[in-house]
Amino acid sequence: MSCCQCQGIERLFDTKLAKRELRMYRWFGPRRSTSHLLSFLRDKCENRTLLDIGGGVGVVQHELFDAGLSKAIQVDGASAYIEVSRKEAERRGNNERVEYHHGDFVDLAAGDEELRADIVSLDRVICCYPDMQKLLGSAASRAHQSVALVFPRDGRLFKLAEKIGNFFVRFFDPDYKMYIHATGDVTSLMESRGFALTGLKRTIAWQVHLYKRITPGV
């Protein structure tokens, strides 16, 4: 990954953090916002394919394999997360059904037409990326049926939390920033790409959107 933010992602999401995320997942199961996302997808994933962008330690794919998912492609900007996700898939006997790509999805998708699937998920990912239009636009164009998103709620209080969060995060990595994108921009972009919002849930900090394709993609 070449951009500063991407280098920040590679450093921040390291092996130590990935192992901790996996431990938490094994002990407590998926976090609440991810559970909402999974509740949208479980009954739609039988014999379907998943493109999990920024899939981290692979919680979405591990859970959906149990619900009948046939294949997953994980694209992630952090090599440590891919390694931990791969080992967990091996432990669960699903490694033959997952394909991994390391890098910025926007760059990788531009050069690889095969990066597409029935379902595309971005669980807490668009908040790591400055150009939401590019990342989500590119992701939406690769979804045959649905796109599931977890991203921060917006509004004045959350914008303040973004500022405070970014003040502290620069002590961990000077190149990494988090972004709170306006909900209206996310919804408008998805609608302009031929999707309709069919599911919405919220936690204290996150919103979970499910979009269904209503006009054929290119």
Ligand SMILES: C[S@@+](CC[C@H](N)C(=O)[O-])C[C@H]1O[C@@H](n2cnc3c(N)ncnc32)[C@H](O)[C@@H]1O
């Ligand atoms: C906060 S973590 C979330 C991981 C996982 N989805 C979860 O909810 O536990 C953000 C993840 O998005 C990945 N990411 C961010 N921007 C990306 C991009 N443009 N392309 C690929 N991966 C990206 C990071 O590498 C990281 O694994």
